[in-house]
Amino acid sequence: QKEVEQNSGPLSVPEGAIASLNCTYSDRGSQSFFWYRQYSGKSPELIMFIYSNGDKEDGRFTAQLNKASQYVSLLIRDSQPSDSATYLCAVPNQAGTALIFGKGTTLSVSS
Amino acid sequence: ETGVTQTPRHLVMGMTNKKSLKCEQHLGHNAMYWYKQSAKKPLELMFVYSLEERVENNSVPSRFSPECPNSSHLFLHLHTLQPEDSALYLCASSQDLRDRGQFFGPGTRLTVL
Numbered sequence: 001q002k003e004v005e006q007n008s009g010p011l012s013v014p015e016g017a018i019a020s021l022n023c024t025y026s027d028r029g030s031q032s033f034f035w036y037r038q039y040s041g042k043s044p045e046l047i048m049f050i051y052s053n054g055d056k057e058d059g060r061f062t063a064q065l066n067k068a069s070q071y072v073s074l075l076i077r078d079s080q081p082s083d084s085a086t087y088l089c090a091v092p093n094q095a096g097t098a099l100i101f102g103k104g105t106t107l108s109v110s111s
Numbered sequence: 112e113t114g115v116t117q118t119p120r121h122l123v124m125g126m127t128n129k130k131s132l133k134c135e136q137h138l139g140h141n142a143m144y145w146y147k148q149s150a151k152k153p154l155e156l157m158f159v160y161s162l163e164e165r166v167e168n169n170s171v172p173s174r175f176s177p178e179c180p181n182s183s184h185l186f187l188h189l190h191t192l193q194p195e196d197s198a199l200y201l202c203a204s205s206q207d208l209r210d211r212g213q214f215f216g217p218g219t220r221l222t223v224l
Binding site: 043044100103 | 144151152153154156159161166167201208209212213214215216217218
């Protein structure tokens, strides 16, 4: 059974700083990785996905993969209070039919 | 309506009740999912449907019964639930099974008394 581990936090950063969120995965064969953001009381929203062939940047968000150490990071540059949320990491399940999610890391950006 | 909608948004039911959760996606997707989200626990996959066929039943108790009459609608029928079934039930859809960009509905907050 694949597993995804995340530090539950909270991770607290000041406004304008870089927030770094990490996720470790158990299956060395995982090929794709997903980051979802979930605001309190809301449903998860896909913000980024990467495949094993490299990192990805989208605006203030960068997803980085370290295959040797089996972790994937989400960097948020110029953090804003509106980035305060829980960030969920996910990988496809063994059957490739759905996603396995971590428990999520709660990020708090203070103004 | 756009995206993925779910009704009702909140539901309180007794252990002997029968109720149904409804999900509708307006995205033209072919795959639909039910997840359960409990406090302090990761999202748990319950069921997966692709083109109205169930492709995964993730060891879910029989008191939860899914139904997918067409590719746009997904139901979760509930009967004789337990208090520990209280959670947020999330529906999601994706273009197909291999497309991992799942879009989630707002969820149904279920409380079992």
